[in-house]
Amino acid sequence: MTVPGLDNEVVRDLYARFGEATFVYQATRDGMPTLWVGAERILEVLRYLKGGISKPYKMLYDLTAVDERLRKHRQGLPDADFTVVYQLLSVDRDMSRAGTPDIRLKVALKGEFPHLPTATTVYANADWYEREVWDLFGIVFDGHPHLRRILLPPRWVGHPLRKEHPARATEFDPFVLDQMRQDLDQEALLFKPEDWGMKKGTEDEDYMFLNFGPNHPAAHGAFRIVLQLDGEEIVDCVPDIGYHHRGAEKMGERQSWHSYIPYTDRIDYLGGVMNNLPYVMTVEKLAGITVPPRAQTIRIMMSEFFRITSHLLFYGTYLQDLGAMSPVFYAFVDRQKAYDVIEAVTGFRMHPAWYRIGGVAHDLPQGWERLVKEFVEHLPPRLDEYQKAAAENSMVVSRLRGVAAYDTAQALEWGTTGGGLRATGVAYDLRKARPYMGYENFDFEIPVGHKGDGYDRLMLRIEEMRQSVRIIKQCLENMPSGPYKADHPLSTPPPKDRTLKDIETLITHFLQVSWGPVIPAGEATTMVEATKGINSYYLTSDGSTMSYRTRIRTPSFAHLQQIPSVIQGQMVADLIAYIASIDFVMADVDR
Template sequence: MAADGAPALPEVVRELYARFGENLFTLQATVDQVPTLWLPANRLHEVLRYLKNEAPKPYKMLYDLTAMDERLRKHRHGLPAADFTVIYHLLSIDRDIATRGKGDVRLKVALQGESPSLPTITNVYLNANWYEREAWDMFGIVFEGHPGLRRILLPPTWTGHPLRKDYPARATEFDPFYLDSLKQDMEQEALRFVPEDWGMKRGTADHDFMYLNFGPNHPAAHGAFRVVLQLDGEEVVDCVPDIGYHHRGAEKMGERQSWHSYIPYTDRIDYLGGVMNNLPYVLALEKLAGIKVPERVQTIRVMMAEFFRITSHLLFYGTYAQDVGAMSPVFFMFVDRQKAYDVIEAVTGFRMHPAWFRIGGVAHDLPQGWDKKVREFLDWMPKRLDEYKKAAVENAIFKSRSRDVAAYDTACALEWGVTGPGLRATGCNYDLRKVRPYSGYENFDFEVPVFHKGDCYDRTLAREEEIRQSLRIIEQCLNNMPSGPYKADHPLTCPPPKERTLRDIETLITHFLDVSWGPVMPAGETSQLIEATKGINSYYLTSDASTMSYRTRIRTPSFAHLQQIPAAINGQMVPDLIAYIASIDFVMADVDR
């Protein structure tokens, strides 16, 4: 508390006020308590350079960059006038570790008019490149000086910017789709890769380069993903990752679904993460609504999230081994993955996409006999991991295809926004479950696997050890499952417990309204970061006191990780690219959203 009784300003706010003066900024209060400051566009670069390079504990990572169409928003009391807002979310690993979870700062720039623009920040943070292209694609915001401002998620022939409020949100609001031969030829021609458009040369004085389309339909591309390779023989001179083939408009859907009915959509983002995707969404909403969930709910959520970490890592493990030449492990790992899904299905009723977490709790209580199923899996899996280690990780070919391939250090990882096992493989001991625990992770005893070479091999070892630590966490859930309700006793818990709707008319009416219209969340902004299967995943939600989200921002780890591909693989061989892509561990739904 300050001397006058007011809450003390966050450390980063005090530093910015001391360096630039208080009058430069407008401080915004948010539900998530992330320091949020508005500033003019002409001072943005100066402030960002200070935060990245001069601040006592610098913000080396541009965690996210997004935008919002403010034109229909009603609850904007005390905020600068804006038609559009560009939002920069910075993360300081050092500050986060030192302050136990206070390493964020959010900067906002207000823009006016139908064709807003501001300078690019790619000369400050390299990974702003894709984020600015996304903001241009979705909102039509021009970033002056950007090295290649073009569409990234939508086809180059697309008209309009879908996340603007005047753009339709439902298919029934569009004219019928047609694709005749002329339009198909035009669309195909628009996808032609022209090296000069990307600042690439077709050759040198001595020889020509070869350009090779890898994907978007290739088994080693791990989804509808294309990389255009500039090759000198088998050496990758440069490459251009091309995404967007899987784009489904999940953020736009958030504006048309009720808070509750949007939960199944979250399952389909990292579609290998299951309920792990529900978790940041419902945690963010629980902050917004002021819901405190029972300890039993927290423990159940942790247990099921760790089951999905195991299933996701097993798929990575098997497919990575396959991509470097080992054909057998993937079949054995799929067997074990199915055993984990048997437990998940017994608890939730579904396998890959349970959509089982709820605002304020889970869909139903643990079924009778759940503990026996979990114990059987815990007894089975460690022995299998030991076998995999002998068959795959300690295999000479596996090692030769993985060691010293696509290695990068911590500084490079932070520059490109890499999180999760890809960051911890560089020697950076950073896991949100330890640094800023959520859902009761502070009550569990587990280690964070850290390796140091930052190559494909270490990224594999990190995930292999994470499976063991997940088993350790699940065992603690099994042995220490709290008693109590499976939902919070709060009016915005959705839907209310079924047994209560059968006893009193008020709860029945609430149930009817919450399911048909959806709960009305208080106005405000909130976010939640979690340590998901592939890195840090988060939801940044804006409520305008309605039954639906005004703006749903999904920051996924895979989007950031694919942008780093050229920086990590240029100068290495085509087979190394295959190993590197497999070691990233991504799914295209997590990239394209």
């Protein structure tokens, strides 16, 4: 009898170390090696994968859960009421024929409120992920240092991603905010240093505790961070998120596969169609849809346009936080020029919701070549001006060099991806390391830094804009002919011209638009190099018109968790520069 998974090197290694009986292998639609392991051995397996093998998995990329109690298609899987899912990433592993270089571990749990040992003793960044799982599912992680609400208010009742929890306001009792409730909610928000293991002072002096945010222009959104200060030096701090939480993953369980696309735009709301991409690619994996070359190239071109608009905003607001007022106005002029092209192609500007399952909403309009050509000729000289006048300004250099610096090991430990990781000297970009959507056909470079500080993170993104222009220019010069959408029954909706020729396609069109496609049962994930780091969707289909579980892994969530480890011992003004250098938006954090 053939043992499943032996075509993968890591699976073979795990079988040899722990025995085949320790695991249950699961085949998935994305090809990622997926192993179920008992709760009593999960930490042992995680430690081995992090430090006991060649090319170890230094990053806990994601940790989430699934409420399995209403799921119908679980053939061959261990019996479970809840499942906790770990995805590990190694930057040293390349794509292989046996599947993706990542590995997914699952733990089956039984009971109403099950327990599992905390993984914070293995991966530091498991802290926030486990708090999120407890907050939204009620799964308890024994030994966790601060197992408390993270996305929801402290006095929230229930765990919203459990299947019995209501999803719509009409399913709740009417909300009433009387004076007593308001007072109790305000009291619950008070920061108590001892709850976080902080001392209020020494024998000779008291520390100051300063609330920075949640409403502050330099906080880049509704973000609160409580600082423990000795003068202006930061002794410690506690980031507080959740003010922007809108239940985006819960919405994914109530919207049809295609009608959920506009919701994805609102995650990293500066990323536009870049947010659509991992979602529709994951649905396409589940449905077995192959996207035609023209649609792939259009997707790449528009994604790079949004990378530029996001980076221009980062550049302008970064320097504004340092005290320079002019750069943000220059950056916004060029950003509007990019949005003019985006609007001409998609019909909208910031949130076009333009990608579709199987392709894009419509073909490129007449005259798109001229608009794109004008933009790619306009931007490079402007970037040269930005770099010379501002980024290489001696005051900017002295203000950012050595500020909020961290190395590659720290970045991997905290799940840092994108520019934050590349600034440490690691040339890891998914568009090169794991090409998707046709990026392997493009010629571009991966900018890297050397010191991992605030200045490297600034310069790196300026160079990334140059590389995006380079990619867009290649799309312009080599745009394939052919359809802009796959000819597949689950592509929504079918081409309009065919609905006028035969009744079967007309019926399919009606059903796909009203109900949405019925996606085959299975699970898959897709990772993309988004504007702020690696973004991914992990979708579970139960053979229905909507997702059974929608998991959105965003880079900003991981990046904010890293703040205390980087900023301790530095000044409050350095925190402002560090926050700006992260390049995040709170919708990307809170979802």
